[in-house]
Amino acid sequence: MNRKYLWLTALLISVMTVLSACGGEGGNSSTASSGQNSSASSAPADNGQPKDGGSIIIAVSDDPKALNPLYAGDRVTLTINQALYSPLFNINDGKKTFVLAESEKVSDDHLTYTIKLRSGLKWHDGQPITADDLVFSINSILDEKQNNPFRSMYVFNGKPVKVSKVDDLTVNIVLPEVSAAFDGALVQLYPIPEHIFKGEADIEKSRKNSNPVGSGPFKFKEYRPGEYVTLERFDDYFAAKPHLDSVTYRIAKDPNAANLALQNGEIQMRMVDTQDYKKLKDTGKFNLLVYPEGRLQYMVFNLNIPSMQNVKVRQAIAYALDKNEMIAASYSSSEFAEPAPSILTPDTLYQTSDLEKYDYNLDKAKQLLSEAGVSNLKLRLAYSNTNKPQESQALYVQQKLKDAGIEVELVPMDVTAYGNKTLDMNNKDFELNFGGYIMGYEPDAYKSLYMSNEAYNYSHYKNPEFDALWDKGAVETDEAKRAELYKQIQQTVANEMTVYPIAYTKAVVAVDNSYGGIEEARPKPVVMLEDLSKLYKK
């Protein structure tokens, strides 16, 4: 790079700025840029006591979709909604903590769920949060005209649940049949205000979503498309008053630029890639939270292809791979990814590691292959071409399976094309492929990935007995029996080796050192922190 000319350009550009000064918006140009460059040096010694005041800028990768929790399914929108709206309750490690709800009672026949709300709750506009809002929210989800993507969670065998108001704070939800998994739907329910949305023909497209009225610790202040969403403290939040005055979600499209902005103090919190962990740690400016993201990375065997239909071949491939080596190769360290024994993640109920683990055993692999009468196996392994860990995994698998006499052709694909191909029920383009999912705490949610005729049954494994286990698991209300059913499910997948679990990966979130209360705010998959009201500026 010719420095001389760079300087020339720089000089001319500064001339331009002066020239165009009169053309800009007629704002007050003397306004000092609001204390964004938080200098860590001026922070007083942290005595562990939360302080009030200050703000935080959190990076998100894109614009949010409609800021309406009934429709949110993507990371950015869920993250912002987490501060803007409150759920009825949270479930962490199988333990329920109530938020808007005060209690939840299930009738003896397991059909009626009675939810009682806390009294004195308020929406951000000061209106009380009542049973009507909850009834309205569930009925909106059920209303087919509202196109809710989560409707089927409230419908059982074609029959919807029935919601009714008992008194101002109490709601009864009656299921048409027993479900052990209904809490999995309720935990995702962040009610919306009836007085705002009543009569809206299409809630998702409603203009009201551009000025959302929520129930969370922070209320909506401003959204500038392509730039940021700012929320400010909600003083009437039912739990303790939030410490920070405001929270801004800044849209940072380019990950490299965002990391520089983070180190520059323009952003104070961001979910980063594991590769950046060391670099950021070494600056000494950040608190790096490494926590399980509830995500499983896995390899799928495509049973549409005859060579993959022999269970011995699939087992042989599993024995020929060394999970620990694979993790070291693709996630740099087991610090960021634990070897996964099961298809359920550790935060899911009834997850077990009492399963065949397929520890590396080349002799066994070769023996299984010869038992299967297979030699000179040639396989194609597909993965998303922009996914770095998957690429490393693929190279590892290619190398390692050579030892077992299996030749692997790598098929990197465009991410959308790849997604489509894996969902093609008749796909025969590749024998193996990688994927990852976050399914939450309720094991019933996983059935869409494993039952014979489900759209996300990537392995195309079809087994009526296996399906029956999922069906029983959904309705079994006895804890011990239910645990046993899901254990059998995990064992079936492990023994049949239709999906090879690779790793439970962790999320890495960098938070500027000048913030405290992170533990109380609870790191959480997808949304980074569960309760931003606990975060404070030291």
Next chain:
Amino acid sequence: MTPACLGRRPVWEGNFLKSFILRRVLQAVPLLFFISLVSFALIKLAPGDPVLSFVTPNMGAEDVERIRQSLGLDKPVYIQYFLWLKNVLTGDFGYSLINHRPVLTMIAERIPATIGLMGTALVLSLIITVPLSMYAGSRKNRPVDRLLSLFSYIGISIPSFWFGILLIFWFSFKLHWLPSMGMRTVGSNSAWDIMKHGILPVMVLSFINISMYMRYIRSSTISEMEEDYVQIQYAYGSTRNTILWRHVFRNVLLPVVTILGMSLPELIAGAFITESVFSWPGMGSLGITSVSGLDYPVIMGITMLTSVMLVIGNLTADILYGVVDPRIKTAG
């Protein structure tokens, strides 16, 4: 030949100009129709399904199917196209498949940021390029010309995302002179703040622009310098500088007009990569998001708007040619 800078200005006779514009506008209609058809087909041919970009496995299959129907994506592609066309002819560009906001609103929100960025870069680039490359062209193959050519080659070859990150690294990260991203400090409305945020992206865009324009204007200057009228001026005893700035300059405006015409659509469409690197909230950022989500109403909205600008840009350039160079008028 008479030097073009003599007092008499070429005048387009009113009727001729009117029928010229009318004819071009009429020609544009089938062109725009054709563009819409091809772009729609290209989007639909691209691998991927827009619904899958926002579906998660915890949505039921029947929910996904219902969403597909509500978006009209279950219909055959040609029906989708005609429905789209029908609505567009009534001025309705539809809703984004992803954000569920009106396409025109989304575009309108982004246009000011993009015009501000691209416009500044364009004006700045022309101010720098025209004198610089005329100077270089008039001194063909001398060291100064070689040096500027080298600069132009670097500018053309350099990847803009890399150059952008490099600028961020030096000017924001190392020197702390300028902000690295976005268009303003959170909550700020000052013009100076916006300008500060604009400096780095404008630098990237101008650097690329200058490198490209320089090649046009330089070669145009070189060929003008070989024209008879320049030789005659030399024979009259004019200095090279006088010839260059008084006589050649006007003729060199022709490629500048071409550049302006070409840049008009860019002014609206923005710069995909540069805007992404700097998280500039313009059309380029919107374009990237909508393309990766196969959000066809938004992609089509941007494409059609850009195409209209292209047509207007070409038309304006053709009219301006006549103003700048009377020789062209008759060919019109």
